[in-house]
Amino acid sequence: MSKLPIYKQLKFYIKEKIDNEEYLPGEAILSERELAKKYGVNRMTVKKALQSLIEDGILYSIPGSGTFVASESKNFMIGIFDDKTFASISSRLQASGDKGFSKIINKSIYTNIKSISKKLNISIDDEIYSLVRQRLNQNSEVIALEYFYTPRKLFNDIDNFDFTRVSLYDYMQKKNLKPTSYKRKLTIEPASSTIAELMNIKPLHFVYCFEFIGYADNHQIVEYTKSYIDTSKIKFEYTISK
Incomplete structure (x- = not known):
C-alpha cells in the first residue's frame, strides 16, 4: 500500500x-x-x-x-489538555482560512500489538486498523504527521474510503462512533530522522507530540492517535484557570 x-x-x-x-x-x-x-x-x-x-x-x-x-530519550511535558478544548488539525486549518489537505503514507491492519490494544481497550487478538498520513497546508508544506489507530471490528469497511478526500471524523460520525470526549497529553521532543524525513524537517528539530484517546458517546474507545506537529508552523496557546 x-x-x-x-x-x-x-x-x-x-x-x-x-x-x-x-x-x-x-x-x-x-x-x-x-x-x-x-x-x-x-x-x-x-x-x-x-x-x-x-x-x-x-x-x-x-x-x-x-x-x-536504545534507551528512550527524555521529552518535555508541557501540558495535559481537557476534552473541551480539542479541535482537529483540519478544523484549525479551516478556521484560519487555510485549505489544507492530507496525503496517505501507509495503511495497515495489525494484531498482537500489546500497547495499542491496551490503549484501545481491546483483545490482543483483535485487528487494529492503522493509518499514517501527512497533513499539509495550502502551500503543500507538511505541518503534521499523524498515526491513527482504531478497532477494525468497529469499522469493517474503513479500507474502502479515501481519507485524503473524506474526513475520518465524518466517516466515524456516519457510523455513530465519532469521538465526543478525549484523554490526551502533549510533549515536545526532537524529531528522529524517520519523522524528520516524513515531515521535511531537519533531524532533532523540535516537534509537538500529541497523544490522545477518543471516546464515543457510549464511552467506548474508538481512536488512539499520535500526531507530530512542526513547532515552526503551528502555534498553540492555552489558559490555565484557577
Missing part, C-alpha cells in the same frame, strides 16, 4: 514495534536473517533498514551479540 522504498517500509515497521513497546529499551531485536525471513525481503534490505535506525539513535549494535533497542 505504500510507495516508500522497501527498506524504509521495513524501518517503519520496526520503529512502530519499538514505539508500541513490543521491543523494550535494551532488548535485542530479531537477527538480520530472521527479519529477512519474517518480512520476505533480502538481507541487504534488512541491513540498510537497521543501519538507518542505528543512525537515528533508535538501535545500537554490539558486534557478535546482536542489535538492541
Whole structure:
C-alpha cells in the first residue's frame, strides 16, 4: 500500500514495534536473517533498514551479540489538555482560512500489538486498523504527521474510503462512533530522522507530540492517535484557570 522504498517500509515497521513497546529499551531485536525471513525481503534490505535506525539513535549494535533497542530519550511535558478544548488539525486549518489537505503514507491492519490494544481497550487478538498520513497546508508544506489507530471490528469497511478526500471524523460520525470526549497529553521532543524525513524537517528539530484517546458517546474507545506537529508552523496557546 505504500510507495516508500522497501527498506524504509521495513524501518517503519520496526520503529512502530519499538514505539508500541513490543521491543523494550535494551532488548535485542530479531537477527538480520530472521527479519529477512519474517518480512520476505533480502538481507541487504534488512541491513540498510537497521543501519538507518542505528543512525537515528533508535538501535545500537554490539558486534557478535546482536542489535538492541536504545534507551528512550527524555521529552518535555508541557501540558495535559481537557476534552473541551480539542479541535482537529483540519478544523484549525479551516478556521484560519487555510485549505489544507492530507496525503496517505501507509495503511495497515495489525494484531498482537500489546500497547495499542491496551490503549484501545481491546483483545490482543483483535485487528487494529492503522493509518499514517501527512497533513499539509495550502502551500503543500507538511505541518503534521499523524498515526491513527482504531478497532477494525468497529469499522469493517474503513479500507474502502479515501481519507485524503473524506474526513475520518465524518466517516466515524456516519457510523455513530465519532469521538465526543478525549484523554490526551502533549510533549515536545526532537524529531528522529524517520519523522524528520516524513515531515521535511531537519533531524532533532523540535516537534509537538500529541497523544490522545477518543471516546464515543457510549464511552467506548474508538481512536488512539499520535500526531507530530512542526513547532515552526503551528502555534498553540492555552489558559490555565484557577
